[in-house]
């Protein structure tokens with residue numbers, strides 16, 4: 001029997017936020033979490049590296065997790081400007097996003113590198129949120145399922161399982177655009193991803209892995225997009241910068 005999948009709502013703050021506003025946002029979410037007690041969903045905040053320590057301090061004891069937006073493949077060494085998974089763990093992170101389409105586009109990251117980063121994350125005791133998703137051209141060319149299956153196959157870390165890996169399906173054309181696939185299309189892709197995971201890890205393990213949807217999720221569309229059978233939460237960009245909106249998205253998942 002696969003373990004039940006607790007919905008996970010991850011906020012990807014991208015390159016946004018300075019200390020005071022980040023602390024206010026994190027504190028607001030921590031207060032809401034305390035007020036509820038034990039929410040049925042799990043929250044993770046992924047601020048820029050500069051804010052990880054402040055956000056971790058602001059949410060300490062609330063049950064809200066903190067994650068990085070990227071990590072290096074190596075634990076330490078001559079890699080100017082980079083941050084390792086061990087450093088994130090040291091700051092209080094328990095998650096890290098790898099392979100976000102903005103990293104793939106802005107920094108030329110490919111599946112091989114994403115896989116190595118995910119493996120570094122696991123080695124440091126972090127849970128990896130591995131992002132995959134098709135471009136607009138791939139979707140229009142009828143290659144969505146093949147694209148995500150190929151990305152998954154090439155970027156899933158060795159040792160991946162329900163306890164340490166989350167998959168985020170994020171169509172590139174839906175990120176920050178206000179556009180989303182239909183609910184039926186999202187469910188089709190998620191079911192396909194779970195099927196691919198099952199081929200590799202077995203049905204039980206695949207049944208326990210959380211598969212998030214990301215791309216223009218807002219409070220208005222969250223209930224329709226995030227409660228589908230194989231959707232186990234969301235990776236939220238723009239809408240995660242507003243505490244009330246982010247909280248309402250999380251509440252829509254359960």
Ligand code: PEP
Nearest residue numbers: 175176214215216237238
């Ligand atoms: C993202 O950056 O992962 C994302 C889904 O962004 P947005 O919600 O703004 O589309």
